[in-house]
Amino acid sequence: MAERVTKLASQRAVVIFGVSNCCMCHAVKTLFTELGVSWVVHELDKDPRGKDVERALAGMVGRSPPVPAVFIGGRLVGPTDKVMTLHLSGQLVPLLRQAGALWL
Secondary structure, three states: OHHHHHHHHOOOOEEEEEOOOOHHHHHHHHHHHHOOOOOEEEEHHHOOOHHHHHHHHHHHHOOOOOOOEEEEOOEEEEOHHHHHHHHHOOOHHHHHHHOOOOOO
16 A cells, blocks of 8 residues: 555655545645645545555554645655644745745
8 A cells, every 4th residue: 555655645746645624634735825836635535445545654654643644756744743844944945846846
């Protein structure tokens, strides 16, 4: 299942694994939208294999529940706290540019 996660995570510059009713998932999606980033989300609660993906992500992220799990440039950045730490420290935008998610 980890191979499936890796494959899905590498299909776009920014990939978010989440669930549809998660407020932290919404916060991350809103941040990326406000930054002008195009992202794709995989809603695990709407995926028939979502529980398997969630278990694989929990192993990768190191916590359960693992959502939101954010990948930038095909690499795991982590959950909301990691994304926000990068943003507040000024490291998120350069990372997004490097991945091709931002052009300015």
